[in-house]
Amino acid sequence: MSFISPFFFLFVGVVVGVNYFLPSKFRHPFLLLASFVFIGFYNIESVVALLLFSLFNFYLARFINANRFVYWLGIIINAGAILLFNYFIAGNRFTVSFINFQVDKLLLALGLSYYSLQNIAYLKEVYNQRMSPETNLSKFMFFHSFFPKIVSGPIVLPSEFIPQIGTNTISNKALISGLQLLLLGVFKKMVIADRLASGVGSIFDFHSNYSGLTVLVGAYLFSIQLYFDFSGYSDMAVGISKMLGYTIKDNFNLPFRSLSITEFWRRWHISLLSWLTTYIYFPIVFRFRQMKKFALYLGILMTFFVSMLWHGIGFTFLAYVLCHTIYLNIETLTRGMRAKLFTGYNSYVFKITCAFIVFNAFSFANLFFRASSFDVSLQLIHNLFFNFLPINFMTDFISPLAVGGHQIDEFNFILSIILFTSFILFEQRINKVAKSELFNFKYLSLVILLIVLFGVFNSGTRFIYMQF
Amino acid sequence: MLQQIEEVFRKVFDNPKLTISENTSAKDIKIWDSISHIELISELEANFKLRFTFDEVMGFKQVGDIIRTIKKRQTKN
Numbered sequence: 353m354s355f356i357s358p359f360f361f362l363f364v365g366v367v368v369g370v371n372y373f374l375p376s377k378f379r380h381p382f383l384l385l386a387s388f389v390f391i392g393f394y395n396i397e398s399v400v401a402l403l404l405f406s407l408f409n410f411y412l413a414r415f416i417n418a419n420r421f422v423y424w425l426g427i428i429i430n431a432g433a434i435l436l437f438n439y440f441i442a443g444n445r446f447t448v449s450f451i452n453f454q455v456d457k458l459l460l461a462l463g464l465s466y467y468s469l470q471n472i473a474y475l476k477e478v479y480n481q482r483m484s485p486e487t488n489l490s491k492f493m494f495f496h497s498f499f500p501k502i503v504s505g506p507i508v509l510p511s512e513f514i515p516q517i518g519t520n521t522i523s524n525k526a527l528i529s530g531l532q533l534l535l536l537g538v539f540k541k542m543v544i545a546d547r548l549a550s551g552v553g554s555i556f557d558f559h560s561n562y563s564g565l566t567v568l569v570g571a572y573l574f575s576i577q578l579y580f581d582f583s584g585y586s587d588m589a590v591g592i593s594k595m596l597g598y599t600i601k602d603n604f605n606l607p608f609r610s611l612s613i614t615e616f617w618r619r620w621h622i623s624l625l626s627w628l629t630t631y632i633y634f635p636i637v638f639r640f641r642q643m644k645k646f647a648l649y650l651g652i653l654m655t656f657f658v659s660m661l662w663h664g665i666g667f668t669f670l671a672y673v674l675c676h677t678i679y680l681n682i683e684t685l686t687r688g689m690r691a692k693l694f695t696g697y698n699s700y701v702f703k704i705t706c707a708f709i710v711f712n713a714f715s716f717a718n719l720f721f722r723a724s725s726f727d728v729s730l731q732l733i734h735n736l737f738f739n740f741l742p743i744n745f746m747t748d749f750i751s752p753l754a755v756g757g758h759q760i761d762e763f764n765f766i767l768s769i770i771l772f773t774s775f776i777l778f779e780q781r782i783n784k785v786a787k788s789e790l791f792n793f794k795y796l797s798l799v800i801l802l803i804v805l806f807g808v809f810n811s812g813t814r815f816i817y818m819q820f
Numbered sequence: 821m822l823q824q825i826e827e828v829f830r831k832v833f834d835n836p837k838l839t840i841s842e843n844t845s846a847k848d849i850k851i852w853d854s855i856s857h858i859e860l861i862s863e864l865e866a867n868f869k870l871r872f873t874f875d876e877v878m879g880f881k882q883v884g885d886i887i888r889t890i891k892k893r894q895t896k897n
Contacts (some may be wrong), residue, residue: 449896482875629854630878637858638874644862648855684855688834691851 355503355588356541363390364534368595372522381492383596390499394462402462405433406493409471413485414476423479430468430475437464438664463502465662469627470496474510476631483511491517500592504585506603506623513598520597525789535799536786537551540584542807544775545766547768548577549808554752556722556732564740566749567732571715573753574722576772579607582621587786606779611706612690613679613713626663628655631745652680667726675717767806828863832856842884864890867890 367386371379375618389508391398412426472510477483486492495513496502555562555570562570586603593600603622610616633655640647656673663669683690719736742748754765775782822840830838833851846852852860861877867892876889 480875492880614855618853633854634878635856635874638861638877641858641865644859647858651858687851687855692836694850 355585356538364592364595368527368592369588371596372527376518376520379597381490381498384490384494384497387494387497387499387502387625391462391497391502392433398462398464401464402467402497403493405430405464405467405471406496407489409474410486410489410492413475416485417480418481420477423475426475427472430471432776434465434468434662435665437468438463440662463504466502466505466507467496467622469507470510473507473627473631475567477509477511481781486510486514489752492720498593498598500589500596502602503589504582506586506589506600507627508600509627512601522595522597523789526594526597526621528791529789530591530594532552532786532788532792532795532799533587533594535591535796535803536782537584537587537589537591539799539803539807540580540775542809543802544768545577545581545584546808547764547771547806548573548580551753551765551768552577552722556728557724558752561748562735564736564738565742565747566752567719567736568715569749569753571719571722571732572711575711575718576716578718578722579604581665582720582757606783608711608776608805609707610710611694611703612683613676614683616714617676624659628659632658643744645795648684649681652684653677667731668720668723671720671729673728675713675720678715679713701753771802771806821890824867825864825883825886825890827869828860832860832863835869840883842887843882845882868893 363386367383371382374382388402391402408429409426412422416422416426436599460523474483478485491514494517495508495510500515501508552570554572555566556574583604590600590602590713601623605619607616607619607621610619633651636654637647637651640650643650656677660669660673663672719732720726720729723732750762750765754762785792824877826838826840829840829849830836833849833856834885838849846857857877861872861880862888865871870890870893872889880886880889
């Protein structure tokens with residue numbers, strides 16, 4: 353069941369309605385059942401995997417009791433599941449000639465790499481006695497299976513979610529705010545991200561023909577598509593959760609307004625970065641803190657190395673995380689100098705310049721993230737630096753970006769640019785209205801109208817982050 | 821103690837005019853991020869001749885938390 357399908361919206365409507373009218377004590381068993389139905393629509397193996405991993409971690413946590421062996425057994429099995437998940441995904445992408453076996457659907461289960469991170473956090477918290485093991489199996493299973501966040505997070509810590517189970521009350525204000533946020537997510541996905549998908553696809557999938565300028569604009573558009581796709585999904589997840597009586601933290605906070613890469617990573621995929629900072633970066637840096645800056649470099653390197661293993665196996669992901677490791681280490685080295693610069697030059701122009709540099713650095717790394725292979729990314733970079741200007745502006749620039757080059761395609765392309773530029777400019781205000789608990793008729797009508805008029809209804813595209 | 825901690829803050833954040841209070845948090849100092857946080861901890865440990873635990877460091881949300889932890893440690897010793 354895709355997040356963008358009439359059937360899904362019908363499903364959400366029924367679940368929200370029934371949950372609202374149910375007595376509080378029946379709500380979480382009902383939502384647990386609804387979540388299993390949702391996951392079952394994806395495939396039955398995903399339900400089995402979720403049951404197995406939930407049972408394993410639930411009972412293991414009860415036996416940890418500061419036992420190092422049991423703790424590490426749990427960490428290895430959960431981390432191993434993520435690695436195998438990525439190995440099988442990579443198996444579809446890259447040929448592994450010396451091994452020949454079928455992709456195991458059990459390890460390609462929906463949301464496995466997300467709930468495995470949640471399980472690792474849970475075991476770590478219990479092992480360090482920062483939380484007690486959960487005693488209610490159905491609550492623990494519900495924490496993992498909650499359908500709004502199963503597809504691509506946000507990654508939620510058990511201490512943030514489990515206490516909400518059974519105590520949730522659903523106000524009309526939460527219903528309004530949740531619906532407004534859900535529609536904002538649909539708008540981001542259908543009107544902006546999916547509209548950009550074909551242009552981005554034509555640049556990255558027919559890479560060798562295009563000049564550097566076309567590649568540059570393609571990379572910019574992919575960064576924007578990725579943001580609207582993933583933050584659109586996250587808004588939908590947070591909005592639906594709100595309508596069901598649960599609060600989940602936002603996963604994005606105006607990332608394109610970041611003035612440094614360090615700040616960018618505090619605003620982008622916040623739940624993953626928060627997990628990585630808490631469970632990888634801080635422990636490493638804390639342990640080696642006497643080594644001063646070396647500890648920081650090591651912490652950044654290891655954090656992004658783990659991020660790479662989580663995202664996928666391959667040279668493209670390695671190059672992507674190396675880019676960000678280099679950016680962050682340069683920022684760490686120049687922190688004092690940059691702080692003085694920020695105090696001296698605090699103008700609007702300076703801030704826009706910084707945000708533009710950050711956007712360019714992010715887009716450059718995304719050439720590796722989006723490219724289908726490492727060779728393709730190298731080809732794109734070669735074109736970027738050594739073959740910049742298009743020979744024929746119409747066929748090498750407009751046509752691939754507008755996918756076709758006909759007047760209607762050009763109109764679509766220009767419309768996309770107007771839509772996402774306007775959105776980014778007024779994003780803070782739009783977010784405020786969407787998250788408000790006041791019913792805003794004008795906002796709702798406008799969003800629905802824009803979805804109906806400009807939404808892409810036949811793309812069939814999944815969310816980009818669903819593959820991780 | 822606040823004055824002594826303020827000196828450490830000034831050194832780590834390279835700002836001789838920086839003033840702090842018990843309520844000062846990362847929101848008030850722009851470059852107090854995950855990177856400078858560890859530098860700060862290291863300097864505080866050297867200055868007060870003690871070693872914080874990981875959980876203590878993770879619990880430092882504002883200057884008041886640091887003062888309370890140091891005082892608790894000094895009372896124990």
